Amino acid sequence: MGRFVARRIISLVPVLLGISLLTFVLIHLVPVDPAEVYLRLSQIPPTDEAVAVIRAEMGLNKPLHQQYFDWLWKVVHLDFGKSFVTKKPVMAELLYYFPATLNLAAASLLIVLLISIPVGVFSALYKDTAFDQICRILAFIGASMPSFWLSFVLIYILSLELNLLPAFGRGTLAHLVLPATTLALGAAAVYTRLLRTSMLENLNQNFVLYARARGLKEKLIVVRHVLKNALIPVVIAFGMTLGHMLAGSVIVENVFAWPGVGRYIVSSIFNRDYPVIQAYALFMAVVFVLLNLFADIICATLDPRIRLGGDK
């Protein structure tokens, strides 16, 4: 197990390098000169001299690979530069906003688990019953619902009409309910479908037939042979989902005025605050990669083929 984790971590190194290269290249996609943007945001008229000074300060005159290594060196030391707007270190800002987003994503993940596991399992076991049909239709609609629209519908009904829950801001647990639900419903729909399919697939496996032929009790077969196997693809996907939720919270945070990274990044985009955008990309990628690593480790504990390196 330890060897598996070590191998997995080592295999991350090239990926992380690739990520850093990509985020570095991103800033050079910018059709305008960052120095000019910096000056405009600092309310200094972008004269040629001023631009030249800032360019020198930012190191934009050095050769590209030199810039990359300088930047990488700083990044390794968690220095992402300073925001053009607030002039504060970007890392500190991101870390300031991140807990709120994490809070939101974790709450949604919990909702997703609570909905999708029982519903997925039972709709697979009672395939084609009324329960299954209804769940499938709901899952279908849930997966097609735009989250920004769903949030307005929820706000309108639960907050404005019924006055049950607060619609905007962060504070009490009640504040969490609407944004977390909005964020969760789409993913819950996807997971219910995924788990259902995975369960049905495993129910048709030869080892389930053999388990029945050995006279095992149906409950044991469902739990030990079907569900455990069915969970593996779901766990792999969960690592990704949490990442997608962190990203997907951009829209939800904007609707619910949730003070997280998502709101911060959108305002930064409008301000063309390039260091923040760049740091955001890198930061999210690293979080995402780590989440996937975590999911892989869980899978390895579940599946001996991964742990022990079997073929096929």
Added chain:
Amino acid sequence: MNEQVVLDVKDLHVSLPSMRGVVGAVNGISMQITEGKVLGLVGESGCGKSITCLSLLGLTKEEGWVIAGVAKIQGKNLLTLGPEEIRKIRGKEIAIIMQNPLTAFNPLMTIEQHFLETIGSHLLLSKKEGRNLAGRYLEYTGLSQPSKLLKQYPFQLSGGMIQRVMIAIALALEPKVLIADEPTTSLDVTVQRQILCQLARLKEKVRTGILLVSHDLGVIAQMADEVAVMYCGCIVERAPVERLFNQPLHPYTKALMASKPKMQKKTLQAIGGQAPSLLNFDGGCPFFERCHEKSCCCSHYKQELVQYDDKHWVGCAKFAVKQRMLYYEPA
């Protein structure tokens, strides 16, 4: 002669719905499995061998499937038992060895877990006793170091090893009947021979009756005491093994034997055409189209086994007619 019939199947029918009508997968087969003897069920793919096995275990309870007939084990009719009663019989009274051993094991569980859950479903044994039982049977099947093996996962074993594990699991509860559904088809020839020998030895030890299903006449010749030849969901001939190989009566049996390459250069007698569809099976002779020996009366013949002599039954119009005319022709 004190032969005890452990499983008595009478007139088993299985039909299943398909997009274009009802398929008669098994059309009234009868057979007896005797304690300590091997009944070989031989036939080509699609003749209903596997469905027969599964229906005996009550594992064909799918929507639209119709199963009729009687299959008696210890006075109980398997086909009418409730789910919990049949569960108690599966694995305990009737065990099975399947064709694809590698896919039959749950990849997430060790061999030991497979053993223990099977034993635990039928007997009240402690883990330690269960483990001992498992180890003992693994040794019987010729596997060395059973304690190490028990801790391994299915994917760590080779095809031959895992098939032996399957045999050990099947026999550990000393079932009355063992169904071996193409037990060696997916294995290499050298391993196949070993597995068959091992199975024959264990049969003597446990005194179980075996239903050995195979498409390979070689497997049957090596293992069986009695043979039933199956074609299109019907048994077309049934006889003791020596008798069948010496004097096959049904044209299909003869053709099947002639079409198998036998370490000689003689031209093979292939059967022309292919097996008919079992859709809406009408009960006539299923081999009619491909038969070399058909005559005018065949088309009206209703497929059923008639007794040719003491232990030899055949389902062919030729013999049915002769018998009725009290006309006996030495073969």
Added chain:
Amino acid sequence: MLQEKVKGLYRNKPGIISFAVLAVIMLAGILAPVLAPNDPVLVTLDNRFAAPSTQFPFGTDHLGRCVLSRLMYGAIVSLGSALLVMTITITISIIIGTLSGYKGGWVDTLLMRMGDVNLAFPDLVLTLVIAGMLGPGLANIIIAMAAVQWVWYARIIRGMVLSLKERSYVLSAKVAGTPGWLIVVRHILPNIIPHVVVLVTINLGMVVLHISGLTFLGLGAQPPTPEWGAMLNDARQYLRSYPRLIMFPGTMIMLVVISFNLLGDALRDVIEFREG
């Protein structure tokens, strides 16, 4: 064989209905200049928040613009840009995916490594960041989405090519002396394209969602372009007093996404029938 498939599709009710819905919406968008009752961008402040009437069948918005007309013109913006994203994506990924799967070599290595990096980002993050770097605007969103998505498709296509490459009929064609490009055209692409069509149809719904989501954030189509996401964004301030302004564009987006999903499922049932 083809006939059977067409018949199969014909019998698939959800497929037919969703196709019809999409066709109607698309047609409404294309014919909007002829059919739309009003100018979608004409501001008439006297008519703000007008209730549905014969002149404005769905009423007007906060600037007195005709909601129905905006929805109709918006259809072509939302659906059209989604189709454009997909066209770009699929063209690139079929070429690169096939090349990478069939030929292997450095194209393959490069694609796989790019894929590793691409998969290390949540899709939306990368799109957001590229769009953010390029600046707000519909064209930038389209570029960003295509740039992010093609790698994923290319990798899937590569996988399909790899498995097809081992099929006996491809081997037989090689043995029969058929040149490589002809094998790709004759045996590989025809077997891949149906699956790609299914994939694209299902994911078109997602693309519509993303485009309108990004527009909703203000990164996509800029005002006064009629776009469904933008309409939602405009309407959010008036949620309490005029909830219908939210209902119309939201329902449209959902309708389109559901239709694409249903159509994709229907196509899959039909195409993958008998192929396993």
Added chain:
Amino acid sequence: MSLLKVKQISKTFKSKNFFTHKGRVVEAVKDISLSIEEGMCLGLVGESGCGKSTLGRIILGLEPPQSGQVIFQGKDFYKTTRQEKMKLRKDLQAVFQDYNSAINPKYPVKMAISEPLRNYLSLSPSEEIKRIGELLELVGLNPQDMHKYAYQFSGGQLQRVNIARALALNPKLIVLDEAVSSLDVSVQAQILNLLAELKRELNLSYLFISHDIEAVYYLADAIAVMYQGKLVEIINDISLFDQLVHPYSNKLLTSVLPSHPRFRTDSCVEFDELHAKPGNANECNYLDRCNCKEQLCFQVKPVLSKLTEGHLAACHKLKEINKA
């Protein structure tokens, strides 16, 4: 001159484990030499995973070997020009095991048969149809069947179509890669008979790859036994079948099941099985299964060497027998 000569071919695969990303080198084919004469059928037997299919693919030009030569009609297949290769290919055809996927399901079978015809001959449409009809008749199918699709055929019929395609260009050598293995016995007999007949009538050569010794015996003139990527024994006259001496060949022979219950043997072969474990580079690769090994077998790898005319085997024991 032999039609096909294979000289010291080796091929290793680097397999990458999906989960652990650990590379592993599998030696599929090691230093194999053999030859096939015109009008002869060489049977290649061995267990699954022994590399016999890989060898077949190398000979077909589908999988370049790491080292060694494939000399077909006097020309090195992997070294000649493109045009020359095309020309050689015309005389070198194949029939594969999985008849289900051997015909592209998208097209009627006439497309499959016309593919080689169009690549090499410029026939008019009517000539092409005529030729396809002839070919289908040759393999025992109705010429009208050319308009059908793969799924409308049974397994045996599909394999006939595949044979028709392989015959389209009047090849000299056909590689039959487990071509009858997944067919039912009765159908298998039809195909075996057809192959034997075609060989006689058209003076074809076959490389018949199979795990079924009985089928090989029926069709082949010479036999080669393969174990873990190496040839362990070749005998040029299959009627001397009972003279096979390598311990592995013997094991294969004794594993053949009886054709009649009276030939039943109850000698229980002790449990052993091919284990793909990395062996010592110097030892005999059959060592762990061999029941007559000696000191020398651990130290020196036996090479294929001549016992009698047309009979080679790779085993230390046998050389001693021969000397004595």
